[in-house]
Amino acid sequence: MLILLAFIIVFHITSAALLFISTIDNAWWVGKDFSTDVWKVCVNITNCTVINESNSEYQSVQAVQATMILSTIFxxxxxxxxxxxxxxxxxxxxxxLTSTIQLLSCLCVMIAASIYTNRHKDLHESHGYPSEILNGQYGYSFILAWIAFVFTLISGVMYLVLRKRK
Structure with missing residues (x-):
């Protein structure tokens, strides 16, 4: 039972770490000389622009930011x-209760990644970034967000099934 408990704790901490990394790191959409996330766009690694209200897709970005932060908090x-x-x-x-909160975390990260998947092209076009940004690919932070979704889902179901034993 102690081994199972240790596995559950490590699994949960891993889920939280994945959420922190995917929320903070600047690699949701990457290319040869640029990287973007839900906070900023960096061209040539040094020229970073914070995504702000002047962007017409700012509400989509705010939704992704909010749900990723909520998922990490949950x-x-x-x-x-x-x-x-x-x-x-x-x-x-x-x-x-633990399961419910963890499944809320799962739901939030799924919403964030889904919104970003649907709106990232509009986001970059509406801000007037160079065309090479549109020709990028999903970065590891985006992939980590989807992996965190799976981990939090498994963890939430695991807590629901888990019974406290001796």
Missing amino acids: CCVAFLVFILQLFRLKQGERFV
Whole structure:
């Protein structure tokens, strides 16, 4: 049982780390001499422009920013609730609250990645960036966001099924 508990804790911390990295790092859309994320666009690595309200797609960017931050917060809160429930629940009770919070985290990261998938081209076109930015590809932060989605989904279901044992 101790090994299972250690695995669950490591799995949850890994999910949180993936969410932090994908939210913070500047690699959602990359190309030869540029990289973009939900916060800024960098051309030639040194020339960075913060995405601001002058962009007509700013509301889409704000939605992605907000849901990624919420997903990270929910994941961290779920971990704290899990630790509290671990010592407070009676034997045989389920970690329903932890599962619910973790599944909310899963939902938020899915919404963020889906919005970005749908709107990233409009985002770059409306801001007037060079055409080479439109010819990029999804970066590792974007891929980590989808992997975090899978991890948080598995973790949320795992907490729902998990019963406290001796």
